[in-house]
Amino acid sequence: MAHRVAARMEQIGTETAFEVLVRARALEAQGRDVIHLEIGEPDFDTPSHIIRAAQQALEEGYTHYSPALGLPELRAAIAQEVSATRGISVDPRQVAVTPGGKPIMFYSLLALVEPGDEVIYPNPGFPIYESMITFLGGTPVPLPLREANQFRFDPDEFRSLVSDRTRLVILNSPANPTGGVLELADLQSVAEAARERDLVVLSDEIYGRILYEGQFRSIASLEGMPERTIILDGFSKTYAMTGWRLGYGIFPEWLVPHIDRLIVNSVSCTAAFAQRAALTALQGPQDAVAAMVAEFKRRRDFVVARLNQIAGVSCLCPHGAFYAFPNIQSTGLPSKHLADLLLQEAGVATLSGTAFGAYGEGYLRLSYANSLENLARACDRIEATLARLAR
Numbered sequence: 001m002a003h004r005v006a007a008r009m010e011q012i013g014t015e016t017a018f019e020v021l022v023r024a025r026a027l028e029a030q031g032r033d034v035i036h037l038e039i040g041e042p043d044f045d046t047p048s049h050i051i052r053a054a055q056q057a058l059e060e061g062y063t064h065y066s067p068a069l070g071l072p073e074l075r076a077a078i079a080q081e082v083s084a085t086r087g088i089s090v091d092p093r094q095v096a097v098t099p100g101g102k103p104i105m106f107y108s109l110l111a112l113v114e115p116g117d118e119v120i121y122p123n124p125g126f127p128i129y130e131s132m133i134t135f136l137g138g139t140p141v142p143l144p145l146r147e148a149n150q151f152r153f154d155p156d157e158f159r160s161l162v163s164d165r166t167r168l169v170i171l172n173s174p175a176n177p178t179g180g181v182l183e184l185a186d187l188q189s190v191a192e193a194a195r196e197r198d199l200v201v202l203s204d205e206i207y208g209r210i211l212y213e214g215q216f217r218s219i220a221s222l223e224g225m226p227e228r229t230i231i232l233d234g235f236s237k238t239y240a241m242t243g244w245r246l247g248y249g250i251f252p253e254w255l256v257p258h259i260d261r262l263i264v265n266s267v268s269c270t271a272a273f274a275q276r277a278a279l280t281a282l283q284g285p286q287d288a289v290a291a292m293v294a295e296f297k298r299r300r301d302f303v304v305a306r307l308n309q310i311a312g313v314s315c316l317c318p319h320g321a322f323y324a325f326p327n328i329q330s331t332g333l334p335s336k337h338l339a340d341l342l343l344q345e346a347g348v349a350t351l352s353g354t355a356f357g358a359y360g361e362g363y364l365r366l367s368y369a370n371s372l373e374n375l376a377r378a379c380d381r382i383e384a385t386l387a388r389l390a391r
């Protein structure tokens with residue numbers, strides 16, 4: 001039998017973190033000790049009151065389909081939360097609950113991008129943006145995020161990338177993989193172009209609560225932007241709920257019926273008992289979130305200081321998310337090569353900056369959602385490996 005798949009499958013990318021995780025686990029199965037700095041998820045457990053809410057929901061019969069866009073009480077709570085945190089007015093009808101934040105990317109692009117449409121997206125950035133743009137026949141237009149600019153984009157360069165074919169701009173702040181945070185002037189430059197050219201902005205704000213300095217700003221709060229911004233957020237990172245698969249999008253009302261149909265055609269709905277747990281996450285005590293963010297900050301301070309002590313490595317201080325993006329250019333090694341070597345020889349699983357796009361060459365991504373003890377051991381191993389290579 002000929003195993004023929006559709007030609008479009010050649011256009012789909014992947015998320016390297018999951019591949020490296022499999023390789024790291026295979027090494028562990030052979031008895032190797034591996035420190036996991038590859039996967040982007042909090043190492044904390046979901047707060048227990050949220051787990052209890054899911055258990056109770058199961059007992060209460062939340063075992064059936066829910067409306068495609070989500071349980072009304074959760075949509076209302078999300079609308080309230082997003083209105084309060086972004087300083088905008090969100091109607092519950094604008095909310096779509098999905099299994100994780102990721103489907104919001106897929107649905108938004110499916111609903112908006114025609115073959116040949118240009119989509120401006122951050123590079124280095126979350127790899128699924130580029131993968132999905134290409135998969136749908138869109139033209140990916142990378143918006144470089146450079147270390148010299150604190151991993152923010154240059155507004156002039158952004159303006160030079162906007163064309164008559166631009167349909168959508170994707171932003172992500174705080175950012176994966178750099179930990180960079182956009183400033184108000186950056187958001188204003190995008191808002192200005194969006195208003196002028198009638199563009200839609202997909203603002204990935206999944207790390208919005210994991211911010212160590214400054215105040216979180218959403219582009220949705222700028223003039224004329226609520227009707228052209230899609231906010232992506234969710235429970236995975238903020239509440240340590242990656243495995244629950246719980247996210248949401250806030251859509252301009254004109255897009256909601258289309259997203260509704262995409263959900264009906266793909267997953268039908270998000271697990272009802274998980275949605276009840278999400279309601280408790282939003283409405284219950286927030287001290288677990290604050291404690292987790294404080295611990296991430298301690299680890300950030302440690303890991304950035306320690307990386308900067310290693311010969312051949314320099315690392316900017318990230319202001320949000322839980323990733324460090326050290327510059328390894330002076331080792332003279334391509335990023336992918338160094339990441340492979342660190343995994344194979346030192347038992348430290350990291351990601352090559354190039355897993356996030358061409359502009360990630362010269363960098364590694366380290367997730368510091370791991371214990372201080374493991375971070376210290378990992379840095380020692382990286383230092384020893386680089387010292388040996390330099391000899």
Ligand SMILES: Cc1ncc(COP(=O)(O)O)c(C=O)c1O
Nearest residue numbers: 040100101102126176234236247
């Ligand atoms: C920038 C960014 N957006 C979205 C997601 C997706 O999150 P979820 O696990 O809720 O689908 C991630 C996950 O790593 C991410 O880093």
